[in-house]
Amino acid sequence: MEAFAIPVEDKFILYRPRLQLACVGNQAMADLVLNLASLESPCEASAPEEVMAFLRTLGFLEPDPPPLPLPDHTFRPTSAVLLLTNRCNLRCTYCYAAGGEGPVQDLSLELARAAIDTVAHSSAELKQPHFELTFHGGGEPVQVWETVQAATAYARTKDLPCRTSMVTNGVWTTRQREWILHNIDSLSISFDGRQETQDRQRPSASGRGSFKAVMRTIRALDKAGFSYGIRMTATAPWQELPEDVRFICEETGCQGMQAEPAFNIRRGEHQGPTQEESAAFVGAFMEAFEIAQRAGRRLTYSGARPWLVASTFCTAPYGALVVNATGNLVVCYEIAGDNHPLAAMSTVGHIVDSQVALDHQAREALLTYLEEKRAACRECFCYWHCAGDCYTRSFYAQAGSRRGWVHRGWVHPGANPRCDMNRQITAQTLLWYIMAGDGVWRGQGMTSQEAQLMRTF
Amino acid sequence: MTEEIKDNADGIHPKVEEEPRPEAGTEEEPQVYSVNKGLTGWKFGRREFLAATATAAAAVTAAAMVATDKSGEAAPGTAAVVGDSIMLDMAIPVMMAVQPAQSFAQTWRFTNKSEAAWCKGATLHLANADGYIRGDQLQAPASVAVPDIAPGETVNVKVDMVAPAELDTYRSSWRLQMADHPTPVASGPFVVLNGCIIESDHPYPDMSQTWPSVINPDSTALSTRVHFSRLELASGDYIVLKDSGGQEHQRITGSYPSGLWSSPVPGIEVRVELERASSESPEWGFCLDQVESNRVYLPSVFKQPTPTPTPTPTATPCACYGVCSCHGHCSCNPHCTCDRIHYWYPC
Numbered sequence: 001m002e003a004f005a006i007p008v009e010d011k012f013i014l015y016r017p018r019l020q021l022a023c024v025g026n027q028a029m030a031d032l033v034l035n036l037a038s039l040e041s042p043c044e045a046s047a048p049e050e051v052m053a054f055l056r057t058l059g060f061l062e063p064d065p066p067p068l069p070l071p072d073h074t075f076r077p078t079s080a081v082l083l084l085t086n087r088c089n090l091r092c093t094y095c096y097a098a099g100g101e102g103p104v105q106d107l108s109l110e111l112a113r114a115a116i117d118t119v120a121h122s123s124a125e126l127k128q129p130h131f132e133l134t135f136h137g138g139g140e141p142v143q144v145w146e147t148v149q150a151a152t153a154y155a156r157t158k159d160l161p162c163r164t165s166m167v168t169n170g171v172w173t174t175r176q177r178e179w180i181l182h183n184i185d186s187l188s189i190s191f192d193g194r195q196e197t198q199d200r201q202r203p204s205a206s207g208r209g210s211f212k213a214v215m216r217t218i219r220a221l222d223k224a225g226f227s228y229g230i231r232m233t234a235t236a237p238w239q240e241l242p243e244d245v246r247f248i249c250e251e252t253g254c255q256g257m258q259a260e261p262a263f264n265i266r267r268g269e270h271q272g273p274t275q276e277e278s279a280a281f282v283g284a285f286m287e288a289f290e291i292a293q294r295a296g297r298r299l300t301y302s303g304a305r306p307w308l309v310a311s312t313f314c315t316a317p318y319g320a321l322v323v324n325a326t327g328n329l330v331v332c333y334e335i336a337g338d339n340h341p342l343a344a345m346s347t348v349g350h351i352v353d354s355q356v357a358l359d360h361q362a363r364e365a366l367l368t369y370l371e372e373k374r375a376a377c378r379e380c381f382c383y384w385h386c387a388g389d390c391y392t393r394s395f396y397a398q399a400g401s402r403r404g405w406v407h408r409g410w411v412h413p414g415a416n417p418r419c420d421m422n423r424q425i426t427a428q429t430l431l432w433y434i435m436a437g438d439g440v441w442r443g444q445g446m447t448s449q450e451a452q453l454m455r456t457f
Numbered sequence: 458m459t460e461e462i463k464d465n466a467d468g469i470h471p472k473v474e475e476e477p478r479p480e481a482g483t484e485e486e487p488q489v490y491s492v493n494k495g496l497t498g499w500k501f502g503r504r505e506f507l508a509a510t511a512t513a514a515a516a517v518t519a520a521a522m523v524a525t526d527k528s529g530e531a532a533p534g535t536a537a538v539v540g541d542s543i544m545l546d547m548a549i550p551v552m553m554a555v556q557p558a559q560s561f562a563q564t565w566r567f568t569n570k571s572e573a574a575w576c577k578g579a580t581l582h583l584a585n586a587d588g589y590i591r592g593d594q595l596q597a598p599a600s601v602a603v604p605d606i607a608p609g610e611t612v613n614v615k616v617d618m619v620a621p622a623e624l625d626t627y628r629s630s631w632r633l634q635m636a637d638h639p640t641p642v643a644s645g646p647f648v649v650l651n652g653c654i655i656e657s658d659h660p661y662p663d664m665s666q667t668w669p670s671v672i673n674p675d676s677t678a679l680s681t682r683v684h685f686s687r688l689e690l691a692s693g694d695y696i697v698l699k700d701s702g703g704q705e706h707q708r709i710t711g712s713y714p715s716g717l718w719s720s721p722v723p724g725i726e727v728r729v730e731l732e733r734a735s736s737e738s739p740e741w742g743f744c745l746d747q748v749e750s751n752r753v754y755l756p757s758v759f760k761q762p763t764p765t766p767t768p769t770p771t772a773t774p775c776a777c778y779g780v781c782s783c784h785g786h787c788s789c790n791p792h793c794t795c796d797r798i799h800y801w802y803p804c
Contacts, residue, residue, distance in 0.1 A: 009499065024489060024501060025490065434492045435492040
């Protein structure tokens with residue numbers, strides 16, 4: 001029985017992560033619960049009967065479900081993720097890929113077709129009902145419009161149905177918008193909120209703001225009843241995030257937002273947070289989370305997801321064939337080109353002569369690294385949720401930091417700030433859900449389907 | 458006890474530190490607490506065990522009732538992992554066009570898809586009541602009770618509203634609030650009230666154009682007609698009406714200054730395209746101002762709209778409606794039952 005007592009002020013969140021069950025108790029209750037967790041059988045416990053009755057009624061003493069299977073290392077992708085280009089019509093101030101700069105690199109239609117062939121074939125072999133095609137990238141996919149249309153059309157020629165999705169900045173022409181509305185099944189739009197935020201953080205290549213263009217797109221999506229997600233990037237000053245989330249709640253029909261912090265101050269850079277930055281983001285995120293909750297919307301952050309029990313942070317290294325504009329196969333959507341600092345360890349093959357050539361040794365080394373990284377988190381109460389965290393995002397946070405020390409599953413401040421951020425937001429989110437559940441959290445917050453989707457973008 | 462974390466590939470050897478023990482609570486007996494959010498942070502209220510046990514028991518009962526999701530499949534994990542937000546199949550109207558000062562009603566449809574009665578003491582309430590969302594009350598009551606629902610039963614909850622007299626676009630947001638679940642779980646309809654749901658520029662530009670689909674708020678409709686309050690096209694130009702799968706159902710040419718109704722288009726989505734084929738100057742264009750449901754979809758009843766000039770109908774009813782991307786097989790039912798984003802393509 002896996003149980004944690006997470007300190008909050010002078011109380012504790014009593015937490016069964018794999019049962020997705022939580023409530024708040026005092027020190028004595030925390031001691032009791034942790035003691036029960038260490039016993040072979042709860043019947044051995046000595047506690048007042050009314051306390052035991054409460055815990056039994058709550059389901060807190062139920063055994064954990066069977067362990068989740070470890071991911072299969074066999075390379076049988078059911079999703080083709082095409083990082084189409086490094087061209088971009090925006091110059092976002094925090095863009096890690098420095099999209100729109102440097103020599104143009106576009107993925108050829110020939111390579112795109114090879115990726116689609118491979119994924120359609122392996123999906124059919126696995127008897128999947130469909131396969132996935134996603135347009136993503138270190139640039140804006142719509143900038144290579146002909147390739148988007150041609151690749152989609154090609155995917156539709158396969159016997160197996162194809163689901164298409166796109167991660168985009170939303171700056172489209174009217175014709176592009178109409179085509180996307182009718183041909184793309186799922187959209188994630190990068191949009192940072194109010195005009196002052198969006199225009200400051202996501203200017204166009206000419207320096208003009210992009211707010212009006214993206215809002216035109218969002219209003220058209222809302223009018224058409226198209227369901228989409230918004231991916232927000234927050235930067236200092238962090239207190240602007242709640243107001244940007246409030247704006248999106250009030251002015252758009254978007255039901256699900258994901259907010260991620262960026263700590264780099266120059267394009268093309270990666271940087272982890274300091275403890276102060278980490279704490280500032282946590283405060284701003286929770287304020288924004290409350291606004292979204294009260295508006296009936298969802299705001300998530302990738303490192304804090306108690307409603308998900310998983311053995312991997314994301315599905316990309318296992319179930320996706322991710323090919324970037326250089327033709328390399330990579331295991332992360334952020335490795336858009338060879339200039340990424342983690343490109344060498346993240347490249348697991350390439351496409352040559354229309355054939356996918358997988359470097360099994362490189363892929364195995366990467367997967368082993370991910371599993372070892374996750375194993376080091378075994379004592380943390382987020383172990384089943386962030387599942388070792390995103391290796392690219394946590395890489396910079398971990399550099400030079402201590403791992404901290406554990407008490408009741410809580411790695412105390414002094415550990416790496418990214419993990420601290422994940423844990424703080426997870427704990428605060430749990431408190432919110434406990435409040436919403438009248439004292440008990442039972443996994444509410446996201447459906448199982450939505451939770452799984454969180455692992456694909 | 459202090460634990461030492463082993464080094465791994467991305468960390469640095471930690472040192473064993475003295476454990477920072479959190480402050481202990483003041484109570485010696487095990488106790489649980491309710492949680493509330495105050496302006497200055499979290500507030501914990503002590504709860505009596507018996508009351509807590511009763512609440513927990515009720516929560517377990519509720520959780521057992523909601524152990525299936527929309528697809529009808531058992532949710533993974535425990536029976537308690539599914540939130541209230543997906544317990545019901547709740548149909549929410551998304552758009553409606555009405556005239557100024559016109560009375561109308563919005564209807565929410567709830568279906569209990571579980572095997573247990575749904576007894577939540579729920580209400581639909583205006584979302585702007587809590588001050589977080591702007592919304593227009595439209596002379597509706599602030600809240601409307603949602604009755605208890607037996608397993609498998611469908612209940613319609615109607616809210617009467619009156620459109621303001623001033624032409625504009627209004628939005629009335631509503632949420633489902635359950636007595637045992639403080640977090641509201643739904644948003645409400647959009648009400649478009651600008652005289653035209655969609656319209657061209659007047660005159661329309663010298664190019665072909667498409668508009669966002671018109672969605673019939675009546676999701677039970679088998680087919681949908683749209684009304685043009687005015688439609689005037691240059692000779693040779695035409696309006697194309699398509700269904701959600703992109704299949705063309707009608708071409709309209711000519712001028713109808715006093716308006717016309719279209720033929721029924723299968724399903725609840727109508728796509729409107731203006732094809733610019735004429736070398737003459739563009740005319741006034743169009744204003745699409747009404748949507749009407751047809752309960753029975755009979756392709757044979759497609760008729761040409763009146764008055765003259767006679768548009769060229771090109772309704773091409775097919776034996777089957779199309780293939781939904783969710784199912785992957787040809788279907789005669791224009792309503793896909795899947796709850797995901799989907800598209801249609803021809804059989």
